[in-house]
Amino acid sequence: MAQIMYQPTWLNTKITANHQPSPATNASAINSPVTNIPAINLPAIKQWSAIKLFYRQHMPYARLAQKESVAVIHHLSSSTIDGTDEVDISQQKIIAAIRVKPIGQYQLINGLLVHPDYRGQQLSTQLLKFIAPQLITKNCFLFAHPWLIDLYQQLHFIVIDQHDLSAIPADIIQLYRRYHSEQRPLVLMQLNEPDK
Structure with a gap:
């Protein structure tokens, strides 16, 4: 095995x-040995x-x-x-x-x-560690299921308290409010400095 x-x-x-070429591009391609298709x-x-x-x-x-x-x-x-x-x-x-x-x-x-x-x-941990070099500290967010909070905290994400939402970018808050509900509660988390 x-x-x-x-x-x-x-x-x-x-x-x-x-990105299909336009009919005009196809017509010119017949007469041209080099194309940009x-x-x-x-x-x-x-x-x-x-x-x-x-x-x-x-x-x-x-x-x-x-x-x-x-x-x-x-x-x-x-x-x-x-x-x-x-x-x-x-x-x-x-x-x-x-x-x-x-x-x-x-x-x-x-x-x-x-x-x-x-x-x-x-x-999950392996994937999170793999993508870590591509993440921008302080500018990276996620919406965690409550049972995954510990996993993300091990990888330097912190829970954003509901009272601190005013400090979070509006685009992120708007998405969070769209996905979070009583039926599907999510926790907003942000990537923090590893040494903090």
Whole structure:
């Protein structure tokens, strides 16, 4: 039986398939040996389709946008990464993902999701540590489920008290109020300096 290996990577969201050339561009391309028609990035399209399917199956209310950065963990067997076979990430099963969404000059972490069969294996922590170098301290926020507060606190996020909301950017507060409800209570958290 092959050993299970986990490898976080950034998902390639630079997809050009939706940028189809205009009919005028096509006509000129017939007479011109050099064109500026964007190439279709099939591996990126496959990755994007796989991540959308992953969220649709396990977090159906999530809405992905291509402007987000998405980090994923694939289920890779050791036989795939032992150097004898070339790894095709787009063909591997996604087992965990997290999204970093730009909100003006701020960042919002959302959509932390681990496949039910792989929970309890520290994959959330692994993903959070993987994306940490890309996060902007003091400008990074998340809306945590109450049972995940301890996880985020271990990674230098602090709970924002309801009395301190006036110090939080309006764009973040507006989103927080949209997603937070009595039926789905969320806790606003902000990335703090690691030494504080």
